[in-house]
Each structure stands twice: as structure tokens, then as C-alpha cells.
Amino acid sequence: MKLLDLDFVPLPGALKAYRASADAAGLMAFAQAVKESGGRFVALWGSDERDLKRGFTLHVAFGIEQGLALLELTLAAEAPEYPDLSEIFPAANRLQRATYDLLGVKARGADSRPWLRHANWPADFFPLRRDADASRQFPPGNEDYEFVRVEGDGVHEIPVGPIHAGIIEPGHFRFSIVGEKVLRLEQRLGWTHKGIEKRFEGLTLQHGARLAGRVSGDSTVAYSWAYCLAAESLGNTVVPARALFLRALFLERERIANHLGDLGYLGNDAALAFGFSQFSRLKEDWLRLSGALFGHRFMMDAIVPGGVACDLPAGGAEKMLAQCDGLESEVHLLKNIYDEHAGLQDRFLTTGRLAPELATLLSIGGLAGRASSQAWDLRTQNPVPPYDRLETQIVIQRNGDVAARVAARFEEIFESLRLIRLLLKDMPAGELAATLAPATEGSSAIGWIEGWRGDVLVSLTAGRDGAIRRCHCQDPSWLAWPALEHAIMGNIVPDFPLINKSFNLSYSGADL
Amino acid sequence: MYQLLKQIVKTGIKTEAPPMPDEGLRVTAQRLEKAMLDKLGRALAIRHIDAGSCNGCELEIHALSNPYYNIEALGIKFTASPKHADLLLVTGPVAKNMEFALQRAYDCTPAPKLVVAVGDCGCNGGIFGESYASCGRVANVIPVDVAVPGCPPTPQALMVGILTAISGK
Ligand code: SF4
Numbered sequence: 001m002k003l004l005d006l007d008f009v010p011l012p013g014a015l016k017a018y019r020a021s022a023d024a025a026g027l028m029a030f031a032q033a034v035k036e037s038g039g040r041f042v043a044l045w046g047s048d049e050r051d052l053k054r055g056f057t058l059h060v061a062f063g064i065e066q067g068l069a070l071l072e073l074t075l076a077a078e079a080p081e082y083p084d085l086s087e088i089f090p091a092a093n094r095l096q097r098a099t100y101d102l103l104g105v106k107a108r109g110a111d112s113r114p115w116l117r118h119a120n121w122p123a124d125f126f127p128l129r130r131d132a133d134a135s136r137q138f139p140p141g142n143e144d145y146e147f148v149r150v151e152g153d154g155v156h157e158i159p160v161g162p163i164h165a166g167i168i169e170p171g172h173f174r175f176s177i178v179g180e181k182v183l184r185l186e187q188r189l190g191w192t193h194k195g196i197e198k199r200f201e202g203l204t205l206q207h208g209a210r211l212a213g214r215v216s217g218d219s220t221v222a223y224s225w226a227y228c229l230a231a232e233s234l235g236n237t238v239v240p241a242r243a244l245f246l247r248a249l250f251l252e253r254e255r256i257a258n259h260l261g262d263l264g265y266l267g268n269d270a271a272l273a274f275g276f277s278q279f280s281r282l283k284e285d286w287l288r289l290s291g292a293l294f295g296h297r298f299m300m301d302a303i304v305p306g307g308v309a310c311d312l313p314a315g316g317a318e319k320m321l322a323q324c325d326g327l328e329s330e331v332h333l334l335k336n337i338y339d340e341h342a343g344l345q346d347r348f349l350t351t352g353r354l355a356p357e358l359a360t361l362l363s364i365g366g367l368a369g370r371a372s373s374q375a376w377d378l379r380t381q382n383p384v385p386p387y388d389r390l391e392t393q394i395v396i397q398r399n400g401d402v403a404a405r406v407a408a409r410f411e412e413i414f415e416s417l418r419l420i421r422l423l424l425k426d427m428p429a430g431e432l433a434a435t436l437a438p439a440t441e442g443s444s445a446i447g448w449i450e451g452w453r454g455d456v457l458v459s460l461t462a463g464r465d466g467a468i469r470r471c472h473c474q475d476p477s478w479l480a481w482p483a484l485e486h487a488i489m490g491n492i493v494p495d496f497p498l499i500n501k502s503f504n505l506s507y508s509g510a511d512l
Numbered sequence: 513m514y515q516l517l518k519q520i521v522k523t524g525i526k527t528e529a530p531p532m533p534d535e536g537l538r539v540t541a542q543r544l545e546k547a548m549l550d551k552l553g554r555a556l557a558i559r560h561i562d563a564g565s566c567n568g569c570e571l572e573i574h575a576l577s578n579p580y581y582n583i584e585a586l587g588i589k590f591t592a593s594p595k596h597a598d599l600l601l602v603t604g605p606v607a608k609n610m611e612f613a614l615q616r617a618y619d620c621t622p623a624p625k626l627v628v629a630v631g632d633c634g635c636n637g638g639i640f641g642e643s644y645a646s647c648g649r650v651a652n653v654i655p656v657d658v659a660v661p662g663c664p665p666t667p668q669a670l671m672v673g674i675l676t677a678i679s680g681k
Contacts, residue, residue, distance in 0.1 A: 120608040121644050134643045140611050162613050165592035167560045167573050170610060191609045192564045195645030211639055217568025217664065261574070274516060280578035281526060287575070291666075298568060300663065337516050508566045511607075 013233025014384045016067025031088045039064040041089035041363040045472040046103040056080045084110035091363040102128040116190040119143040134198045150176035162191045169507035180492040192511040200471035216509030221254040222451025224303040229447030230460035231305045235437030241428040243307035252416040255452035259409040269498040270347035307433025348403035352487040352499030364483045366454015366476040371408040372400035378450035405502040475509030526579040533676040542680035552678045556588045559597035564607030569631040569664040599626040605633045605640040606647040618654045629659040
């Protein structure tokens, strides 16, 4: 495939994904063309290839009509630099900074404030360099981060976090406000950085699945599937059909579980405790059945390289179908209550609006993107089996406010219930797993799965003797966090918890 | 409104009986006197601190507030500040970037500051271990009374851990 003078070769596996080498000018021209043709920036990461005498490589992934376009740019071994992509796609900003913190390759002229490095390791220590000793521990430092200041009459700042007031992950939010109104929010994340990408190095391809399933616990199924998809594509492992159906079943159950939880908390944050008690009850019932059928409430480690680790037990389909029917009627009833509750709607409507044009500019996908008119859903656009035969209906909302994100969750629950019934009806018999085929050293592949929050991308490169050379996991939250900074502008501080919850982004997933 | 009330009545009371404490989870011998434990047993304030978890443990801590476990009915509530807390419930391997914040939260907590470390990560660093970015288990940073294994521990196991921390004499 030739696009803009770049020669793309298909990557192995079921995804529509293509790779090309580019020089700096070619990369920028391609990025510009993607933007102009309505495509999306998806991911950015780097790798150290100096041991192969190839300096460093910058990898940039875009979502285009044909699928995933992966561009690779070779960088010098000494003082590696590349052009600043955030000029075209602002969403590249944090990823570029994180890539510098981990690998020491720099976006020329870009925002150079640290992102994942909080002065707890020295500025000249780059953990993802192959010669960096990851076991080294450094004395904790005290960071002085340069927040952008808002000046003006009556403007003051509220710093929040890293430890938040509720049961949430840590992050720091700096609000600049006048009275109650938020002029600006700046996030400082990276607190839960625990060295995941370095940890992958040296694990076997087989074992990496467990770690991938713990990048963001609430999306464990999406991550382990994306990882396994990449691992299986490396050596062309053929996964049994039954395993693929079970994977989709797990993924849709994960989606419903998270949407139920969020709908409860969204009611709660708008002062309807009834919503919390009802939805959290439904979620608990849902998790209990997952636990009873598959041995784990969140189905962690249920997807393994080559297939799945557990089968649907006898009588399981009937139990699941009965639960789907019960849940569907209860959620319909609760949706009516939410829709007709004036107090709730007053809090939801027009609050935390992310306008569609802004959503496009920020490259946001996933649930929050779809609630702002961004029609991206891998289950319809780049479906891996069994999604290629399910005809998933994409859920789009146009208003981009809290109400739209609530409505999208309701609709996605109903669609996932439909998919679960379909999967159970057509579930093929057969094996649960194949042996993972060996991968050639240096080969790489991509896994890309639509989790409940958005698209989870895993890029995997094989090392020697079945080990992992490099694994990059990209959470949809990377691109959605900046959108939250915009969605809060002009709203009042007390609405922040509600707006934040309506996005419900992962800290761990993006902190790595 | 009618629908809402009808749903409440239809749902009824779902709360289940709480589990019993388990001495096997104790890391440090019970430091508190019986009189104190009796008080905490009726009104315990917990501050949750995510020191670097994958957020899986948080899902189960959230579940403690659902109608089945209904932890508030036992007089246990989550508080917004370590200054109001009797017990810290700490998840994750302690990320290097959270080491200082965790230490500070611990310092701010009034004595007797019970600490329950949550999950395989909190107990031993879990799959993330110790590295340039991770201090490993919670006990590497602050003293721990009770450690609850599991990945993540079930809500039931979390309740056992919390109840163990406030029982034993
Ligand atoms: S114990 Fe498991 S669920 Fe809890 S933080 Fe660690 S990896 Fe996540």
C-alpha cells in the first residue's frame, strides 16, 4: 500500500494495520495529511535499537480509513531528536514528554517539562534504555513543577492531590478560579508510574499477558486481549474459534460492569444516592456471576496467549441469559427514573461540555469521544474475530456534556447485552487454547482492542528465546485526560467530581 | 417519584452478615487495648490511599459500599482526610512517585494509625516488584498491621482484613 510516497507493509495478524519507515519530513507530512482527511492520532512511543546499531526508533500510530498506520522514524544514537508532533496533534504533548523521561529522545522545540519523572530518579537516567539498570533505586526528590499561571483580578489557585478525597487513584489537579468558576485546570499526573514497560523486558511472551492485564485493572480484559492479539500475531498462532467467542463475552461483560458502576456514581455525584445503591447492586450481581462462571470477578488472566484459560461451565449460558434479561429490564427502569429526575438532569445537561470540534482536535476516541460525535469504535471499524460477524452498533451522542456521556453508557449497555446473547447463541464448540507459536527475534506486532473506556493498543517486539524485547501499552486515557481539562472550563468547581466521573479515566493506565 | 419508591421497596434489604476476623492476616501483633478496640469496632474512620495500584484493588474497595457488603452499617466509614482517620487502607506497590505522599499522609494520621496493606502488590510488591519506579510492598515505606493478599482481594477478604485490624484482644 502506498500513501503519500510511503510504502506501507501489512503487519501480521487479523487487524488492518500497516507499517512504513519515514524520515522526519515524511512523518510530519503524513501527520498533516491524516489530520486533514479526518484521521486520528492514536499513539506514540520509542525504542532503543542501539544494540542493533540503529540508534533509537520513534513509533507513531494513526487511525485512518484503511486501519492503523504505524510510522517508524530512525533517530541518531547520540542526541536523538524528532520534530514536535504536538503542533499538528496537541495530544502528542504528554506522550512526547513521557517518551523523553523514559528513553531520552526529544521532540525538538516542544514542551520539555517532565511528565512521568517526578524528580525521583535523576534527569540523566533513562529507564527504557537497554543498558539502564532498572533495579537501581534513587533517593526521593522534591519536584518543583512549572504550572501555567493564570493572572488577573481575583484569580486564585486550588491545588488538589495527589491524594484525593475519595476512593480514587492519585493525581494532581491545579484549578485557577474566579469565584466558583474554573478558568483553567492543569493536570499533573504520573504518580502511579511503577515502571511497567521496563518490567516487560525480559518476561517471556507467555508471562507478559499477566502484566498487561494489570496496567489498568478496570480494563484487564481489554489489555490482556490486546496483548495476546499482538503475541499471537508474532508467530501466526491460530486461536480456536471458541476462545475468540469467549474473549468477546469477557470483554462485553467488562464493559457492562464498568458502565453500571459509573452510572451509579454519576447518580451519586449528582445527589441521587438511590442511583448508587441500585447500580452498585446490579454491578455486584454481575461481578458475582463472572466470578462464579470464570473464577475471577474481573476475569483477570482469563485471556492467555493462544486462547482462554477457562470455559463456560455447563449451565453457564442459561444463567447468563437469565441475568441479561433481568438486568435489561432493571436498567430500562432505572433509565426512566434518571431521565425523569429533574434534579439529576439539571446537573447533567450542559455540564462539562466537550464540543465535537475540540474532541476532533484532541484526537479523543472511546466512550467520551463517541459522546462528542467522534465515530470511532474498533468493534465496527477494525473488528477482530468474532466482532467481524457481530455487526456492533456504534453509539454516538452529539452534545458532549455529562448527560451525553450518561446516555452513551446506557445505550452501550443495551448493545453489549445484545452482543452477549448473540455470542452465546452462536458459540462454537472446540478447544480453548492453542500453543503460542514461537516468534522470530526482532519481529513485532500490534494488538488493538476497544475496551469499555476506549481503544487499548499494545505494541510487542519479540526478543531472544521467547522473551519480550519491548512492549508498549497505550491506554485511551492518554488522549482523554487533556479533554477533561477543556471540559471543565467555565464550569463551577463543585461540578468537577461529576464531570471527572463522567469521563472516568485511568491514572494507572497512563502512568504506566 | 412513585417509580423510585416502588423500586426501593421491591429491592428490599440486600445486606449480608459480615465475615469473621482472621488472625492469619496479621503482620504486627495487636498494639491496641481492648477498650480502644471496642470503640473502634463501633466507629472506625478509614482513609484509603492508592500508592500506585493498577486500580483493580480500588474496584473492590468501592464494592464495600454496595448494599451487599454495606460496610457503613458496621459503623465503618471512609473519610476524606488522613487527619480524620483511624486506619489507612493502602493499595498498590508504593510507586516511587507516591513514596513521599504516602509518608506524609501517614505522618498526618493521628495515633494509633492502624495500617492495612491491600492486595498482592501491597503485601509483597506483586507483579511490579521493586525497581527504579517502585518501592515494592507497603511495609517498605510505612509500618503495616494487617496485610490482605489477593489480586485483587474480594470485598469479603477486605472486610476480614479491616475487622482483623480492630479485633484481637
Ligand atoms: S494486587 Fe492486583 S488488583 Fe491490586 S493493585 Fe496489584 S495488580 Fe492491581
